[in-house]
Amino acid sequence: MEGFRIVVLIKQVPDIEKxxxxxxxxxxxxxxxxxxxxxxxxxxxxxxxxxxxxxxxTVTVISMGPRQAESSLKDAIARGADRAILLTDPRLAGADTxxxxxxxxxxxxxxxxxxxxxxxxxxxxxxxGQVGPEVxxxxxxxxxxxxCELREISRDRVxxxxxxxxxxxxxxxxPALLTVTRELNTPxxxxxxxxxxxxxxxxxxxxxxxxxxxxxxxxxxxxxxxTRVVKVVIPSAEHRKGIIYRGEDAVExxxxxxxSEVAAI
Amino acid sequence: xxGKGILVYAETRESEIHPIxxxxxxxxxxxxxxxxxxxxxxxxxxxxSDKASQLIHYGADRVYAYDDERLRDLNVVAYxxxxxxxxxxxxxxxxxxxxxxxxxxxxxxxAAALDTGLTADCIDLQVSxxxxxxxxxxxxxxxxxxxxxxxSKPIMTTIRYRVMKMPEPDPSRRGxxxxxxxxxxxxxxxKFLGKVSERGVxxxxxxxxxxxxxxxxxxxxxxxxxxxxxxxxxxxxxxxPLVEEGWxxxxxxxxxxxxxxxxxxxxxxxxxxxxxxxxxxxDSGIIIAVNTDPSAPxxxxxxxxxxxDLYEFIPRLISFLKExxxxxxxxxxxx
Numbered sequence: 001m002e003g004f005r006i007v008v009l010i011k012q013v014p015d016i017e018k019x020x021x022x023x024x025x026x027x028x029x030x031x032x033x034x035x036x037x038x039x040x041x042x043x044x045x046x047x048x049x050x051x052x053x054x055x056x057x058t059v060t061v062i063s064m065g066p067r068q069a070e071s072s073l074k075d076a077i078a079r080g081a082d083r084a085i086l087l088t089d090p091r092l093a094g095a096d097t098x099x100x101x102x103x104x105x106x107x108x109x110x111x112x113x114x115x116x117x118x119x120x121x122x123x124x125x126x127x128x129g130q131v132g133p134e135v136x137x138x139x140x141x142x143x144x145x146x147x148c149e150l151r152e153i154s155r156d157r158v159x160x161x162x163x164x165x166x167x168x169x170x171x172x173x174x175p176a177l178l179t180v181t182r183e184l185n186t187p188x189x190x191x192x193x194x195x196x197x198x199x200x201x202x203x204x205x206x207x208x209x210x211x212x213x214x215x216x217x218x219x220x221x222x223x224x225x226x227t228r229v230v231k232v233v234i235p236s237a238e239h240r241k242g243i244i245y246r247g248e249d250a251v252e253x254x255x256x257x258x259x260s261e262v263a264a265i
Numbered sequence: 266x267x268g269k270g271i272l273v274y275a276e277t278r279e280s281e282i283h284p285i286x287x288x289x290x291x292x293x294x295x296x297x298x299x300x301x302x303x304x305x306x307x308x309x310x311x312x313x314s315d316k317a318s319q320l321i322h323y324g325a326d327r328v329y330a331y332d333d334e335r336l337r338d339l340n341v342v343a344y345x346x347x348x349x350x351x352x353x354x355x356x357x358x359x360x361x362x363x364x365x366x367x368x369x370x371x372x373x374x375x376a377a378a379l380d381t382g383l384t385a386d387c388i389d390l391q392v393s394x395x396x397x398x399x400x401x402x403x404x405x406x407x408x409x410x411x412x413x414x415x416x417s418k419p420i421m422t423t424i425r426y427r428v429m430k431m432p433e434p435d436p437s438r439r440g441x442x443x444x445x446x447x448x449x450x451x452x453x454x455x456k457f458l459g460k461v462s463e464r465g466v467x468x469x470x471x472x473x474x475x476x477x478x479x480x481x482x483x484x485x486x487x488x489x490x491x492x493x494x495x496x497x498x499x500x501x502x503x504x505x506p507l508v509e510e511g512w513x514x515x516x517x518x519x520x521x522x523x524x525x526x527x528x529x530x531x532x533x534x535x536x537x538x539x540x541x542x543x544x545x546x547x548d549s550g551i552i553i554a555v556n557t558d559p560s561a562p563x564x565x566x567x568x569x570x571x572x573x574d575l576y577e578f579i580p581r582l583i584s585f586l587k588e589x590x591x592x593x594x595x596x597x598x599x600x
Contacts, residue, residue, distance in 0.1 A: 016406045016540050028405060040522070097385070101377060124406050124521070124541075128385035130373040133341075137377035142342055142454035145370035148515075161461050163515070164366040165469075166278075168339065169458040176454065179370075182522050183508075183515055226382030230399065231412040240552065241568040244559075250571045251581045254553060257569060259589060261530060261551065262473065262497050 003057025004153075006048040007108055009119040009135070010041040010061055010076060012069040016124045026232030028125075037072040040120025042079075042187035044180050048118050049080045049188070051153060057115075058082045062107050064092055064100060070203050078190035078198035085111075089207040094222030097126070101134035102224060106214035107206060108139060116158065117177040121146055132179035143177040144170050148184055270327075271297050272357035272419070274348070275308035275320055276368060278339075282308070282316055284431065285363030289424060290324040291432030292390060293361055299392045302358060303327065307351055309344055311337035314444045321440035323432055328442045329355075335450040338457035339367060345374040346451035352379060357419045359398060364423035372423050382415035388428045388548075406521050407544030426469055427527045428548070464516040466500050468524040473499025473532075474549075476519055477507060478542070480535015480556065480575055484512040489579050490534060496586055502526065504542045520545035534575040538563030555579065 012035050019033035048059045061076040063069050064087040073084035087103055095103065108114060117136070122129035129145070136143035149161035151169070159171050163181055172178075190198070208217040218224060245253050271293045276283040286306070293304045306325040308317060310332065317328040331347055352360065352375070360375075362368045364386045376383035384400040388410075391399045400413045400422050415421070468474065475494040477487060487501065494501050502519040503512070519526050521544040531549035536542060538554070538561055546552070547566060554567035555575050564570040571578055 016408075019405065019408075021405070021408055026409065028409065096382065097373070098377060098380070098382060101373075121522075125404065127402075127404050127406065127521075129369050130376070130383055130385050133370055133373035134377040134383075137345070137374040143370075143374070144455075145341075146366050159458070162370075164339070164370075165467075165516075166463050167461040169461050171456040171458055173454040226380075226415060226417040227384055228414050228416060229411050230414050233410045233412070234408070235403075235410055235547075240566055242565070242570070243568065244564065244570040244572060246559075246572045250573060250578065251585050254569060254571060254582060255585045255589065257551070257553070258497065258530070258586065 004051055004055055004115045005113055006051060006057055006059045007111065007114050007117045008041070008045045008048045008059060008061045008076070008081065009104055009117065009132070010045065010063045010072055011038045011123050012036070012063065012065050012072040013038045013123055013125045021234050023234045026234055035068060035071065037075055038120055038123040040122060040180070040182060043182050043184050044118035044120050045076055045079060045081065046185045046187040047150060047180055048116075050185065051116070052080070055153065060085065060111060062087065062104060064088070064095070064103050073203050074198045074201060075190065077201045078194040079188060083204070084201070085204045085206055087206050087211070091208040091217050091223070092221045094225065095220065096225035096227045097128050097130040098134055098226050099220055099222075099224040101131050101138055102215050103211060103220050104131065105135050105138035106211040108135070109214045110206075110211065115174045117175070119177070119179050121179045121181050129179065132177060136177040139175075139177070141175050141177060142172045143179070144172055145179045146181050147178045148181045150184065269301070270303040270305040270355070270357045271300075271359040272352070272355070272361065273304065273306045273325065274360070274362045274368070275306050276363050276365060277308060277310045277313055277316070280310055280312055280316070282319060283363060283365065285365060285368075285424075285426045286320070287323040287434070288427070288429040288431055289361045289363060290320065292424070292429045294324040294432070296359065296390060296392060296398065300358070300396060305329065305355065305357060307331070307348065309336045309347060314442070317442040317444075319434070321442070322434040322436050322438050324438075326440050328440065330442060330444045331447050332444055333446050333450065335452065336447070340452050340455050340457055341370055341374060342455045343450050343452035344371055345378065346449060347447045348375050349378045350447070350449060352419060360419040360421045362421070362423045364425045368423050372421060376421045379419070381417040381419055381421055383421040383423070384413045384415065385423050387422050387424045390422065390424070403544070406540045407547060408540060425525065465514055466516050468500065468502055468517065468519060468526050471500045471526065472529045473497045474502045474519070474526055474528045474530070475499055475532045475534065476502035476504065476536060476546070477534050478504040478536030479506050481507065484510070486576075487513060489576070493532070493579055493583055496583060497530070499528070499530070504536050504539070533563050533567070534579060536563055537561045538566060
């Protein structure tokens with residue numbers, strides 16, 4: 001029996017702890033912070049690697065982004081992915097979620113067959129969580145979102161727990177797409193040896209031309225997007241009072257506030 | 266009838282309407298007045314037809330109720346297929362869906378099937394001077410607010426729970442209820458096997474949250490926060506590290522990868538205030554922070570900060586409040 005053909009979708013994002021924002025222009029200064037793989041995507045990759053180790057198969061990682069996103073793909077190779085593909089092209093830039101999903105779905109079609117697609121529940125920069133389910137719809141396969149537990153996987157189906165506030169159990173026929181939460185597992189760290197090996201690994205680069213068999217270029221990138229960002233503002237924290245207590249009277253002051261606000265006391 | 270409408274998806278859980286649906290109707294009403302639209306609502310499920318009148322009371326002019334045994338369970342492919350057919354038939358201008366986990370799983374499938382734009386997790390909708398719908402949403406873990414326009418129809422938006430005002434229901438309000446059975450329910454490939462567990466605590470609806478972070482030294486110390494929360498009629502929240510330590514279940518987690526909360530009072534104890542945590546609680550009413558480190562970012566987002574060790578401060582606060590309560594002085598403004 002041949003193993004599972006697993007695809008993991010990843011995105012390179014700025015380190016959200018360090019990234020700076022220009023309050024005046026509303027611009028995100030991406031150069032202000034090192035880039036890293038979206039943390040949720042590492043849980044998706046880890047799940048893929050665990051399935052491969054248990055049941056056999058291959059893990060292909062796909063990312064769309066600028067050339068620098070290669071480093072996230074190399075990191076995925078270091079962690080154990082077999083193949084990495086970067087979708088990069090000025091014609092792919094400025095994509096909203098639907099245009100992004102079209103590019104990713106086209107790339108997955110180009111790969112040929114697949115059994116399982118995994119991605120993080122959302123990214124720390126876009127925050128939408130939309131691309132995964134959109135890819136599933138474009139490929140005409142079922143999906144489960146917010147997967148926090150993978151109960152069973154067999155040749156033709158997977159049983160998962162989906163965290164919808166309450167937790168629900170779903171069985172999906174394969175091929176299927178899962179978006180995963182951080183509780184699913186703890187991502188492994190690559191060893192130094194793996195990192196050195198991955199440094200030399202080849203990353204396949206695909207452009208809009210490579211996807212043209214499955215999606216026309218005018219459906220990709222900014223041109224193919226259905227939404228436009230008209231303005232960005234940085235919310236200020238200034239509306240907070242910012243009163244600081246240090247001394248003995250802090251207990252009484254805070255109690256006063258609570259007593260005036262809370263009916264239960 | 267104008268024939269043009271703004272559509273609100275009424276989310277149901279076990280035949281009950283999720284309150285987000287009423288909030289969306291309130292906002293839809295406001296936009297409908299500005300743009301000259303009708304407000305439509307669509308509800309799916311099994312045995313839900315009698316709930317449709319509630320949606321009229323909250324502002325819908327017309328409710329389409331798809332009442333069918335095949336829609337009893339939350340099956341994303343089944344719901345998608347019925348809603349896509351419905352939208353293709355009725356052609357709403359705008360389609361609003363609650364940004365609950367279920368709504369966020371369902372909406373993108375519908376948008377992709379309709380090949381239309383979808384804006385996630387909005388916190389406000391405005392109508393521009395030239396009559397365009399502006400969708401406002403946080404991005405970069407809540408660090409920025411993007412104003413977004415959609416260039417296709419319908420304009421699809423998911424909206425966060427508890428950011429729109431809950432309208433007052435008007436039981437005398439009249440509207441049309443159309444009960445339907447879907448022609449086609451495509452449910453290929455997904456089987457709902459049942460509920461595994463209910464969430465233990467509902468942070469999204471909590472009015473008072475006492476939250477703990479890395480300033481807590483051991484699991485047992487959560488009791489201190491539980492005691493304060495109990496006294497205030499609130500619940501306990503935590504930052505992500507405590508969930509990762511296995512001290513408490515994920516339903517208590519506040520933050521980007523946990524729950525977004527909007528209580529009247531949020532008391533952050535021993536929480537430094539990472540961007541991920543702030544993304545989950547920055548819209549709280551009053552924020553009180555207790556931390557030993559005066560440079561902790563949480564203080565910049567707090568109304569009242571206390572530079573103190575929570576192990577000293579919180580027990581003293583508890584006994585002070587108990588003493589006041591014992592003397593019957595707890596008469597409260599606005600109670």
